[in-house]
Amino acid sequence: MQTLFRGKHFVTLRDWSQDEVETLLRVSMQLKMDFAMGKINDMLKNQTIFLMFFEQSTRTRNSMEAGITQLGGHAHFLDTSTMQVSHGETAKDTAIILGRMGHAIACRYCNWGYGNKYINEMAKWSPVPVMNLQCDLYHPMQAIADLMTIHEKFGTTKKLKVSIIWAYAESHKKPISVPLSQVLFFPRFGMEVVLAHPKGWELPDWVIAEAKANAERYGGSVTVTDDEAYAYKDAHIVIPKNWGNWVTDQTGLTTTGAVKVVDDKLMAHKAWKCTEEKIATADRDVVYMHALPADRNNEVEDSVIDGPHSIVYDEAENRLHTAKAVMALTMGGRGR
Numbered sequence: 001m002q003t004l005f006r007g008k009h010f011v012t013l014r015d016w017s018q019d020e021v022e023t024l025l026r027v028s029m030q031l032k033m034d035f036a037m038g039k040i041n042d043m044l045k046n047q048t049i050f051l052m053f054f055e056q057s058t059r060t061r062n063s064m065e066a067g068i069t070q071l072g073g074h075a076h077f078l079d080t081s082t083m084q085v086s087h088g089e090t091a092k093d094t095a096i097i098l099g100r101m102g103h104a105i106a107c108r109y110c111n112w113g114y115g116n117k118y119i120n121e122m123a124k125w126s127p128v129p130v131m132n133l134q135c136d137l138y139h140p141m142q143a144i145a146d147l148m149t150i151h152e153k154f155g156t157t158k159k160l161k162v163s164i165i166w167a168y169a170e171s172h173k174k175p176i177s178v179p180l181s182q183v184l185f186f187p188r189f190g191m192e193v194v195l196a197h198p199k200g201w202e203l204p205d206w207v208i209a210e211a212k213a214n215a216e217r218y219g220g221s222v223t224v225t226d227d228e229a230y231a232y233k234d235a236h237i238v239i240p241k242n243w244g245n246w247v248t249d250q251t252g253l254t255t256t257g258a259v260k261v262v263d264d265k266l267m268a269h270k271a272w273k274c275t276e277e278k279i280a281t282a283d284r285d286v287v288y289m290h291a292l293p294a295d296r297n298n299e300v301e302d303s304v305i306d307g308p309h310s311i312v313y314d315e316a317e318n319r320l321h322t323a324k325a326v327m328a329l330t331m332g333g334r335g336r
């Protein structure tokens with residue numbers, strides 16, 4: 001088992017091997033059990049992580065803050081609108097300086113075309129590990145929590161039909177990073193992934209090509225379709241969630257962009273909602289997942305998200321345990 005992670009960046013799971021992911025899952029599970037039993041783990045005592053947020057967050061921010069506290073360390077929450085980054089200070093200078101003062105830097109920056117470049121630039125210069133809390137391309141913290149949740153519920157990931165389904169939403173223009181991360185990651189664990197969306201909400205071609213290559217290598221499959229009914233049929237896991245059009249929405253593809261969300265093109269697909277009727281066509285024991293926040297009654301009926309198939313709160317809780325595992329394994333380069 002691979003356990004040498006000190007100083008490793010967590011920008012995308014594409015950089016984490018199967019062995020490394022396996023360790024992450026095991027440590028997450030161990031930390032979850034310790035938390036349940038009230039066992040104190042102060043392995044990151046006196047360590048500081050800087051949390052830079054360009055956009056809003058509930059789960060990510062609080063899983064990181066609560067997580068580092070539970071490990072004995074401390075988080076500085078940094079609203080980037082109050083940092084000199086808002087006056088143009090570079091990613092390089094920010095990363096070097098924060099890295100000299102603490103033990104890790106984590107950042108959420110979803111703005112299309114900027115976020116991933118910014119976080120990679122920080123990772124290039126930072127003397128401490130850099131964690132991606134969601135960018136325009138990836139949300140590795142969500143993907144690892146989702147994998148843990150699937151493992152818990154099914155005891156395996158192999159041969160599960162997992163359908164990642166576009167859904168109608170009006171709340172905001174959602175980034176593509178959640179479905180993109182899932183479609184790349186899940187085939188590495190033998191899942192039969194179906195990606196379903198109306199025309200116009202395609203993920204980039206390179207993502208589909210890499211997801212299919214992952215499926216071939218690790219024994220899963222990837223099917224892309226605009227047939228929503230096919231995606232629900234006999235699925236073991238459904239993940240209906242909105243995402244924006246990365247080609248036409250461009251700079252609007254951010255969680256803060258003050259752009260018009262609803263237009264005629266979107267309205268034409270209002271029927272792409274997760275309903276009890278659709279869930280009834282899936283496997284009898286299907287589970288409903290969503291990274292949250294959900295746009296209730298647009299993306300999903302209340303009776304589904306609040307119903308017996310929904311595991312969204314377990315999924316959200318696992319953000320804590322997996323975030324702790326990422327911090328516990330990668331931090332600690334100094335003073336340990």
Ligand code: CP
Pocket residue numbers: 056057058059060061134142291292293
């Ligand atoms: N799923 C997720 O990342 O939630 P937040 O936006 O609340 O952090």
